[in-house]
Amino acid sequence: MPAAEFVVVANRLPVDRVVSGDGEESWRRSPGGLVAALEPVMHDVDGAWAGWAGQPDLDLAPFEIDGIRLIPVTLSSTDVEEYYEGFANDTIWPLYHDVIAPPQYHREWWDAYVRVNRRFAEAAAKAVSDGGTVWVHDYQLQLVPQLLRELRPDLTIGYFHHIPFPAHGLYAQLPWRDQVLQGLLGADVIGFQRAQDATYFLTAVRRRLKHEIKASTVSVPVPGGGTRPVVARSFPISIDTRPYRELAARPDIQARAAEIREGLGNPKRILLGVDRLDYTKGIRHRIKAFGELLDQGRLSVEDCTFVQVASPSRERVDAYVHLRDEIELAVARINGNHDTMDHTAIRYLHQGHPREEMVALYLAADVMLVTALRDGMNLVAKEYVATRADNRGVLVLSEFTGAADELRQAVRVNPHDIEGLKDAIMTAVEMPAAEQGRRMRALRKRVLENDVTAWSSAFLTALGEVRAARG
Numbered sequence: 491m492p493a494a495e496f497v498v499v500a501n502r503l504p505v506d507r508v509v510s511g512d513g514e515e516s517w518r519r520s521p522g523g524l525v526a527a528l529e530p531v532m533h534d535v536d537g538a539w540a541g542w543a544g545q546p547d548l549d550l551a552p553f554e555i556d557g558i559r560l561i562p563v564t565l566s567s568t569d570v571e572e573y574y575e576g577f578a579n580d581t582i583w584p585l586y587h588d589v590i591a592p593p594q595y596h597r598e599w600w601d602a603y604v605r606v607n608r609r610f611a612e613a614a615a616k617a618v619s620d621g622g623t624v625w626v627h628d629y630q631l632q633l634v635p636q637l638l639r640e641l642r643p644d645l646t647i648g649y650f651h652h653i654p655f656p657a658h659g660l661y662a663q664l665p666w667r668d669q670v671l672q673g674l675l676g677a678d679v680i681g682f683q684r685a686q687d688a689t690y691f692l693t694a695v696r697r698r699l700k701h702e703i704k705a706s707t708v709s710v711p712v713p714g715g716g717t718r719p720v721v722a723r724s725f726p727i728s729i730d731t732r733p734y735r736e737l738a739a740r741p742d743i744q745a746r747a748a749e750i751r752e753g754l755g756n757p758k759r760i761l762l763g764v765d766r767l768d769y770t771k772g773i774r775h776r777i778k779a780f781g782e783l784l785d786q787g788r789l790s791v792e793d794c795t796f797v798q799v800a801s802p803s804r805e806r807v808d809a810y811v812h813l814r815d816e817i818e819l820a821v822a823r824i825n826g827n828h829d830t831m832d833h834t835a836i837r838y839l840h841q842g843h844p845r846e847e848m849v850a851l852y853l854a855a856d857v858m859l860v861t862a863l864r865d866g867m868n869l870v871a872k873e874y875v876a877t878r879a880d881n882r883g884v885l886v887l888s889e890f891t892g893a894a895d896e897l898r899q900a901v902r903v904n905p906h907d908i909e910g911l912k913d914a915i916m917t918a919v920e921m922p923a924a925e926q927g928r929r930m931r932a933l934r935k936r937v938l939e940n941d942v943t944a945w946s947s948a949f950l951t952a953l954g955e956v957r958a959a960r961g
Contacts, residue, residue: 491552491559493619494538498528499610501574501630503541503560507548517555520544528627529730531946532558540613546570552617563613565606572602575807578630584809585664586629586656587770587864591809593663600666604633607673611637620644623953626677628652633669636676646957648949649677652727653866654892655687658694668698675701675710678956681725681949683866683892688723695722721956725949726892727867730942731876737849738877746846747853754795755833759919761796762855764848764870765862766803767840769813772861772888772905773800774820777836779911781824784835788916791828791835796859797851801842814840852877857918858885860893861905867892871900875937881927884918896936899929 504525505517519525532539538559543550546569550562565574576599585593611634614624625648626634635649651674661667671694674680682688688706695701695708702709702717709717737743754760761780765771780796783789800817804810821838828835843851852858858874868891875885875897887893887900894902901921903914 495536500627573606577603607633615641633673639676650681680722734876746850750854758793763798767800865891881930899932
């Protein structure tokens with residue numbers, strides 16, 4: 491496969507391997523925000539994508555699907571256990587999400603993280619052409635920029651951090667804190683979701699590595715003397731709004747939305763939560779708030795139904811197993827106390843759904859609850875807004891999401907404050923149509939103007955400026 495001018499490096503390839511009952515292999519587009527965000531970019535450039543195929547011990551040659559060259563990186567079962575489930579998702583993920591769950595620090599996990607990051611860097615170095623550009627993505631690959639720079643100093647390297655970056659008081663817990671900072675500083679441009687995340691990163695660099703920093707630029711010493719500028723600032727990610735708007739306009743999708751309402755007993759208000767089953771998403775908090783509103787008689791099961799979609803996530807990690815048990819117990823208790831023969835308080839769906847069904851759910855929902863305890867961005871909030879061409883519906887949005895910086899006309903909430911969350915739900919449920927319209931028009935303007943194309947263009951423009959300045 492010929493070298494590419496532009497290479498994306500991410501933990502996962504943008505496709506999933508599917509094997510039919512008769513053993514025939516095929517590939518389908520993966521769900522998830524990163525794939526949705528980058529797919530349009532890859533079709534516009536001479537691009538390749540390096541990543542893991544999602545199954546251990548699967549050794550594949552490079553291949554092409556839908557005009558995108560794919561470069562599989564092989565992970566063994568041990569790699570998956572120690573690098574992915576271990577260091578990435580049981581060390582970095584909880585640490586970077588404000589230690590909502592306790593991070594685990596194991597030296598063998600760190601060794602696996604270094605080993606696998608080097609493998610990704612080597613794959614990218616082999617795939618990219620002379621003087622090309624590599625865009626590395628997310629917390630699983632924080633060492634790749636520096637490892638790649640050591641292999642290919644001719645490259646322009648970008649890194650985008652999709653999750654939060656923690657305040658220094660938390661970040662300093664990480665035993666390998668300096669090595670991770672040095673890994674990230676191998677990039678020319680480091681992008682974060684929020685200005686606050688970039689500030690936390692720059693603070694860590696200043697305090698740990700003592701590099702000179704002016705505005706958003708770090709002067710990184712280079713071998714042989716001198717420094718290299720590294721830009722670190724926010725580039726809030728967004729969605730490709732077109733498929734959501736097109737689906738929302740389809741008569742069959744609108745009919746499906748009406749069918750969903752009918753199946754729920756045609757309540758006056760449908761509340762909706764859509765999340766991966768993750769302890770950062772605040773699912774327990776919103777279920778608790780909804781249950782208390784029913785207990786207090788502020789809402790009734792005949793008038794209001796809550797639909798919670800919680801797609802499976804990291805089911806081999808203990809914290810996620812316990813979380814699922816807690817949520818399902820809470821749902822069962824509330825339904826047992828409040829269900830009637832005709833109405834269910836909470837319709838809980840522990841499964842993923844195709845985009846068509848999700849858009850129908852967005853259209854059916856009067857209130858969208860995005861109550862994450864900590865979230866880099868939360869693209870579900872933007873998906874909901876993109877579908878609401880009727881300028882109806884209310885978005886209740888946690889102030890601890892990146893989306894809260896942009897979507898200021900949402901009903902903002904601190905999800906840790908259960909009383910405040912209950913009041914926000916009631917505000918949303920009782921909001922007059924005129925105020926819904928005013929808020930939703932402003933939200934839609936923001937989301938439609940600042941879509942995924944604007945995000946990728948802003949980041950790649952910053953990378954291009956670095957390349958031009960370097961000559």
